[in-house]
Amino acid sequence: MMDSALLLLFLWALTGTASPQASGSCVERLQGGERKTRACPRTCKSDAECGSKRQCLCDGECGLSCVAPGRTCPWPLPASENSVFRLVSATPSFSALLEVRCKPGFTLPDGSDVTVRRCQGDRQWSGDEPICTEAQSPGHTPAPTCPLPEEVINTFSIHGDASVGTSIRYSCLSGADVVGSGENFCQDNQTWMHPHPVCKKLFCQPPKEVQQGYVVAVQKTEYEVGFDIHYLCKKNYRLDGPQKITCLSNGSWSASPPHCRARCVIPAERSRVVIGGVKRWPFDVTDAMVPHGEIVTFYCKHPKKQCSFTAAQACFDGKLQTPECYLEPTWLQYKLFPHRLVSEIEACAPGDVE
Template sequence: MVPTLALLLLSLSALSTTVLPAKVCSRPPIPEGVNASALKRVFEVGEEVTLSCERGYSSSAASSSRITCTAAGEWTQSNLACSPKMCPIPRVLQPYARGRTEAPYKSVLNYTCDDGYDLQGSNESKCLHDGTWSHPPPVCKAVNCPLPKPPRDGRVVHDKPVTGTTTIYGHSWMYECNPPKAPTYERGFCMANGTATEPPVCREVSCPIPTNIPYGYITFAVMRQHGYKEKVRYACNEHYTLEGEAEIQCQNTGNWSSKPVCRAPCTVGIKRGRIFYNAKKLWIEELKPNRVLHREPVVFYCLNKTEKCGYPVASTCNDGNLPIPECFQEPGKMEYNLKAKTLPSEIRMCTASPTPRPTSSARPS
C-alpha cells in the first residue's frame, strides 16, 4: 500500500503545478496624448510595447518610449511625455485671452457678435492636430437699415454722407422742421434690429421770456417769448466767473437749455504772511485789491519744524471760499515786522513736502 500512496501524492503535486496561473501584465497606464489604439488587454512576461504620441501631440526629446512586462507582472517605467500641439490665438482675440497667445490642441473658439452686427463666417473654430484652426475668425458686419423717412414739414440731416438706399447700425441723423416748427425729438438712429427711427412730429414750440441769473445779466435780448433754436447770451458782473455755456437755446421741449452760473471771487483771509499768486510771490498787503477769482490757486507757506524748512501748500478759490491750509500759522505783528526773514516763505525750502493735511474753512479777512 505504501508505494501506491506515494504515487498518488506525486500525481496530485503535478496536477497542482499545471493549474497555477502564470504572471501576466494588464494594459499599461496611458498618460494623455499617448497612442493607445494598438494596446491589448493582457501581455505576457517579456513582451515589449513601444509607446508613441497620438496625432496632435509632440513627444519630448530623448525620452524612453519602450516598456517591458516583467516577471512581477508590472511594466518598466517610461519617461515619454506627450504635449499637445499649440494653435496661435488670432491677434484680434488676444486682448480677451488674458495674456495667452496660444491654445492647445482640441481647444474650441466660439464667436459671437454684439447686438447690431451679423456674424459672417463660422461661429466655431477648433485647434487641429497640425497647429492650425479649422476656420478663420469670422467678420462682424453692421446690420443694414433702410434710409430714414423725413418728418412731415421737415427733413433728415445725416451725420455722415450716405450713399445708396440703406444705412448701417450706429449711424445717426438729425430731424429738422420748417421754421418755426420743432420736431418732437431731434435725433434718429439705425437700430440693432435693422429698423430706422420713426420720423417725429413737427409742431410749433416757444420758450418763456428768459430771466437773469444771480450776479449776472443777459447781454442782449428782447424780453419776449422765443422760438425753437433761438438763443440768449449771458455774462457775469465784474470779477465773477461764468461757469457753463454762455449761450442758452430754446429747445424742442419748450424749455431753455441749462443756464450758466456766476461764481464769486475770494478774499485771501490772512492779515500777515506771504503767498504765491498769479506767478508772483507777494506779501499779503501787496495783493491789491485782495481778490482771487473763482478756480484760481493760491499758494501758502508752512513750516516743517523737524527739518526747519518751509514748504508750499496750494489752495483754490471755489465760489467765494478760499480754504486756508491747516499747517499755515499766521505770524504775530512783532515777528512779521522785525523777523520777516525767519518766516517759512523766506527760509530754505524743503526738498520734499510732508503728507498734506486737510484744509480748514476760509478764515474771515
C-alpha cells in the first residue's frame, strides 16, 4: 500500500495543473512523431494566449497547452473482468487521477498490479487501456504447442489449446463441412498427427419427384444452403406432408418430399353417410368422392334389433373401404322401403352396441 501511495503522490506532482509561472516544471511538448495517437491542444506560455474560456496548463506529453479546465473524462468506466477502477481525485475533471488495480492473481504487462492514469485536455484518460492478465508463477514456462497456420485460424473454430499431448477439434466458421480429419493430436515433437482439414461448401441434391404433383422451384443440379422448394398437387389430389422443404447446412433437406394423395369413391350408393359432421346421400357429394384423409361414417344394422350404429373409415390415397358391419341396401329396399334403410332407422341405445 505504501508503494501505491508514493506512486500516486509522484504522479500528482509530475502531472498536476501548472500555472504559467510554474512552466519550468512541465515537460516540453513532444513532437508529433514522438507522441502517441492523441491530438494536442494549442501550445502556449501564458493564459493570455488562450482566450477567456481556456487556461495555459500542463497537459502531459503535450506540455503547456490551452485547456478548458472544466472538461471531464469518462466516469464511471465500464466494469472490467480482471481489474477495478478508483477515482483518486474528487471529480473526473482535467488533471484528475484514476487508479487502475489488477484483481488478485492478475498483473499488468510490466509485472506490476497497479497503474495511474490522468485526465487529459482531450477528455481522455492518459495512456493505453491497461490490460490485466493472469499472473505466472516464478519460473513458469508455457507449455509447448503445435503451430496453427493463419489460414487454419481464419477458416476454422478451433476447440482446444494446441499444446503438446492434447487434441483439438475443427468446425468450419462458414458452416460448411469439414473435409478430412475433424480432430488432430499435437505430438511431442510439436507437429500435428494429421494434415489440417479443409472446409467445403455443401449443396443439396435435387429431391425426388412427386407423383401427381409439381415442384415450384428453379430446376438445378444442386441447391445452395437455405434454398426453399415448394410443392403443389394436381387437381383432385391432396398434399400429404410438408408444403415446403429447405436445404440445410449439412447438405440434406429439412424433410422428405410430400405425397400427392388421390380422392376416394364413397363405397355406398343407397345409404346415407356422415361427412364432415353432415348426413348426406353419396350422390349429393361432388363426384361421389372425398379427398384423402377425409373420415366417412357408415351406418350398420344391429344383428338382432331394429336399430343402427355407426362405424368410421378414412380415405387413404384413393382407397376407402366399408366397415365389415356395413351391408349395402338392395335396389328394392331403397325404392320400396326407404324409411327402413339402415341409415334412416332409429339409432341403437348405447348399451345395445358392444
